[in-house]
Amino acid sequence: MIVELGHFALILCFSLSLLQSVIPVVGARQGNAGMMASGTWIAIASFLMLAVSFASLTYAHVASDFSVGNVWENSHSLKPLLYKYSGVWGNHEGSMLLWVLILGFFAALVAAFGVNLPPQLKANVLGVQGWIMTAFLAFIIKTSNPFDRLQPAPFEGKDLNPVLQDIGLAIHPPMLYLGYVGFSITFSFAVAAMLSGRIDAAWARWVRPWALMAWIFLTAGIAMGSYWAYYELGWGGWWFWDPVENASFIPWLTGTALLHSALVMEKREALKIWTLLLALVTFSMSLLGTFLVRSGVLTSVHAFASDPERGVFILAILVVFIGGSLTLFIFRSSELRGGGLFAPVSREGALVFNNLFLATAAASVLTGTLYPLVLESINGSKISVGAPFFNMTFGPLMMPLLLAIPVGPLLSWKRADLWSAIQKLYFAAGSALVIGILALAFVEGTSVLAALGIGAAAWVMIGAFAEIWLRAGFGKVEASTAYRRLKGLPGSTWGTAMAHCGVGLLLLGIVSVSAFQQELIKRVAPGEVNNFAGFEITFEGLTPAKGPNYIEDVARFKVSGRGVIDLEMLPTKRLYTTRKMPTTESAIETFKFSQLYFSLGDPEPDGSITLRAWWKPLVTFIWWGPVLMVLGGLTSLADRRLRVGAPKRAASRRKLVNA
Amino acid sequence: MTRKQKRLLGIGSIGAVLVAAIALVAIALQDKIVFFYSPTDVIVEKKVASGQRFRIGGLVKEASLVKDGKRVSFIVTDLKNEVSVKHTGILPDLFREGQGIIAEGILDKDGVFTADTILAKHDENYMPKEVAAALKEQGVWKDPKETQ
Numbered sequence: 001m002i003v004e005l006g007h008f009a010l011i012l013c014f015s016l017s018l019l020q021s022v023i024p025v026v027g028a029r030q031g032n033a034g035m036m037a038s039g040t041w042i043a044i045a046s047f048l049m050l051a052v053s054f055a056s057l058t059y060a061h062v063a064s065d066f067s068v069g070n071v072w073e074n075s076h077s078l079k080p081l082l083y084k085y086s087g088v089w090g091n092h093e094g095s096m097l098l099w100v101l102i103l104g105f106f107a108a109l110v111a112a113f114g115v116n117l118p119p120q121l122k123a124n125v126l127g128v129q130g131w132i133m134t135a136f137l138a139f140i141i142k143t144s145n146p147f148d149r150l151q152p153a154p155f156e157g158k159d160l161n162p163v164l165q166d167i168g169l170a171i172h173p174p175m176l177y178l179g180y181v182g183f184s185i186t187f188s189f190a191v192a193a194m195l196s197g198r199i200d201a202a203w204a205r206w207v208r209p210w211a212l213m214a215w216i217f218l219t220a221g222i223a224m225g226s227y228w229a230y231y232e233l234g235w236g237g238w239w240f241w242d243p244v245e246n247a248s249f250i251p252w253l254t255g256t257a258l259l260h261s262a263l264v265m266e267k268r269e270a271l272k273i274w275t276l277l278l279a280l281v282t283f284s285m286s287l288l289g290t291f292l293v294r295s296g297v298l299t300s301v302h303a304f305a306s307d308p309e310r311g312v313f314i315l316a317i318l319v320v321f322i323g324g325s326l327t328l329f330i331f332r333s334s335e336l337r338g339g340g341l342f343a344p345v346s347r348e349g350a351l352v353f354n355n356l357f358l359a360t361a362a363a364s365v366l367t368g369t370l371y372p373l374v375l376e377s378i379n380g381s382k383i384s385v386g387a388p389f390f391n392m393t394f395g396p397l398m399m400p401l402l403l404a405i406p407v408g409p410l411l412s413w414k415r416a417d418l419w420s421a422i423q424k425l426y427f428a429a430g431s432a433l434v435i436g437i438l439a440l441a442f443v444e445g446t447s448v449l450a451a452l453g454i455g456a457a458a459w460v461m462i463g464a465f466a467e468i469w470l471r472a473g474f475g476k477v478e479a480s481t482a483y484r485r486l487k488g489l490p491g492s493t494w495g496t497a498m499a500h501c502g503v504g505l506l507l508l509g510i511v512s513v514s515a516f517q518q519e520l521i522k523r524v525a526p527g528e529v530n531n532f533a534g535f536e537i538t539f540e541g542l543t544p545a546k547g548p549n550y551i552e553d554v555a556r557f558k559v560s561g562r563g564v565i566d567l568e569m570l571p572t573k574r575l576y577t578t579r580k581m582p583t584t585e586s587a588i589e590t591f592k593f594s595q596l597y598f599s600l601g602d603p604e605p606d607g608s609i610t611l612r613a614w615w616k617p618l619v620t621f622i623w624w625g626p627v628l629m630v631l632g633g634l635t636s637l638a639d640r641r642l643r644v645g646a647p648k649r650a651a652s653r654r655k656l657v658n659a
Numbered sequence: 660m661t662r663k664q665k666r667l668l669g670i671g672s673i674g675a676v677l678v679a680a681i682a683l684v685a686i687a688l689q690d691k692i693v694f695f696y697s698p699t700d701v702i703v704e705k706k707v708a709s710g711q712r713f714r715i716g717g718l719v720k721e722a723s724l725v726k727d728g729k730r731v732s733f734i735v736t737d738l739k740n741e742v743s744v745k746h747t748g749i750l751p752d753l754f755r756e757g758q759g760i761i762a763e764g765i766l767d768k769d770g771v772f773t774a775d776t777i778l779a780k781h782d783e784n785y786m787p788k789e790v791a792a793a794l795k796e797q798g799v800w801k802d803p804k805e806t807q
């Protein structure tokens with residue numbers, strides 16, 4: 001009954017989306033206030049319907065109702081409770097339902113909190129959200145209904161893929177979808193602006209918080225996914241340039257570009273057309289990602305059972321939305337008037353530089369991701385494009401951008417002096433140089449390349465705070481005045497510094513792991529002692545154990561060294577009994593920011609086992625960096641100036657006087 | 660500089676970055692991609708140049724797996740032809756005899772494939788797409804979904 005209620009709510013929501021697609025948009029055309037306002041209520045109502053639908057599917061999963069096909073295929077009565085919840089979206093149908101739930105959530109947010117939006121813009125935005133919602137609900141109801149019943153009902157489920165039975169599944173997909181789908185709002189804003197033919201600085205001010213919010217979630221989602229893959233797959237790698245990873249990374253790159261270009265548009269009314277295009281492209285790339293993952297054209301851990309009908313359907317959605325929005329763009333963009341002029345060397349110029357490299361990098365990642373599909377459809381050759389391709393293309397494109405990070409915020413708007421900006425960075429440049437040289441001289445095994453990398457990371461991290469340092473006036477005014485000014489600096493300035501510093505931290509983690517990682521692969525017998533990376537590792541033997549829905553062999557290791565004595569590390573080999581699927585659970589121990597990582601091969605009949613151990617210095621910076629970026633984004637989002645409408649001139653002048 | 664010159668300089672430098680990027684991508688697409696071949700492609704059709712890095716895929720031949728500590732060797736077959744593969748390291752969890760796998764590496768002069776990466780499927784009822792296609796080409800494998 002509850003399951004049928006969910007199915008019914010989903011269909012009801014489809015009808016509501018049809019209304020939402022038409023009524024507010026027509027109202028905006030005719031200037032009918034009532035019709036425009038109806039969008040608000042329809043959006044909130046359809047989100048409630050989706051919530052009911054999602055809750056009833058969750059109920060079916062938690063109650064292990066195997067008469068529902070989706071539950072039968074992805075659950076088991078013995079599955080731990082957390083995975084009964086997260087298993088709701090650990091499959092194709094459920095994850096699509098989560099996708100539309102989040103789409104509805106964002107539309108409801110705009111409906112509820114977009115009170116200061118002009119009614120016409122708001123009506124159009126909600127209308128466009130309705131179009132997307134209609135398309136994806138049709139997809140779910142037609143090809144991927146999670147509420148299909150089985151007759152007769154089986155007694156037991158087939159269990160969830162063991163790789164997905166992890167806390168990571170509870171967090172990673174919702175985060176990633178909040179990011180992916182969050183960019184639908186900027187897309188809707190862009191289409192709405194083109195429908196009304198008006199776009200100005202105010203538009204950028206409304207769009208930027210949404211773009212920032214989506215970016216925060218996408219950053220967190222990608223970083224979370226990377227850490228999950230790192231510990232769960234047992235390969236010790238944190239990024240594989242897998243097509244599905246790329247599918248989430250491309251919108252991140254264009255979304256990051258969008259954040260920066262919207263800034264120019266908001267402050268200077270320049271780059272309007274480009275910002276509009278980025279808003280369209282970013283969500284288009286999210287749709288492309290959804291298509292690549294959900295259609296099954298790719299071989300990947302993310303590709304659940306594939307069905308050609310689904311692929312064609314999503315492809316059609318993709319073509320309509322990307323093609324339609326770009327066509328509209330071509331016809332409308334010429335009518336938009338360009339804005340303020342600026343010199344090449346200026347804050348605007350620096351942000352154009354940022355956008356140029358981010359967009360080019362996104363295009364090169366896109367090329368590498370799609371090339372195998374294109375080549376196969378042209379001449380049938382099967383190829384894989386992996387890390388070597390991306391290291392050669394993406395790496396060089398990122399370097400100039402990284403080095404420019406500290407300089408950008410020091411350039412003034414309109415016209416700036418590059419040389420004086422660089423001079424102001426003498427401290428960051430000097431420290432980076434010293435740190436690089438120290439690493440080369442005192443850290444064993446540092447190559448020149450690694451020293452350059454460490455220096456670059458230090459430059460980015462220290463330089464990120466140069467703007468704050470200079471604006472507070474340290475060294476120029478009394479320290480107490482400087483500290484007071486520090487407090488008065490807007491949240492967005494702090495946010496920028498933190499996010500930029502996070503990029504440097506990420507770079508440091510990457511350089512450190514690639515330069516200093518140590519690896520040991522060895523077959524070890526019980527009682528055997530090995531010395532590795534400053535540790536003494538004793539293998540004590542294998543112990544069988546039993547979990548709720550698996551049996552396992554626990555390999556017991558005692559580790560001493562680097563400040564620990566007889567630390568127990570317990571990697572295991574598991575066999576999930578329902579699916580007869582073996583997995584390896586790695587054991588990871590964190591030493592400040594570095595990690596010792598144990599993975600296992602198959603046990604041998606004589607009780608020995610192959611140990612694969614890595615020492616990964618400063619590896620956690622790879623995830624602390626994004627954490628800092630997310631915190632920076634949140635700090636910036638908390639800045640009042642972003643949330644309220646136009647900045648009040650008088651107020652900002654008063655602030656200056658007070659300072 | 661006049662405004663026109665400035666604009667030219669701006670467009671010129673953007674153009675230069677784009678040209679450099681396109682050149683990088685073009686070179687990388689020549690050198691850094693890895694082709695996938697079946698044992699038949701390798702042995703009968705001789706598609707592989709010497710020293711070329713490529714991926715080979717097929718089924719692991721029954722009773723061909725030999726383990727010596729961390730050194731392993733096995734035979735990959737598409738049921739028409741077969742190639743010996745050797746590898747140092749840990750095999751994926753779902754590596755089993757009779758199952759589809761993909762190995763990446765280089766073919767040496769004796770016709771033994773030295774793999775530095777071995778990929779198996781991600782779940783128990785899934786065959787790497789390339790392997791399935793290669794087996795279909797040999798007419799020896801049918802998609803269980805299609806036969807149901």
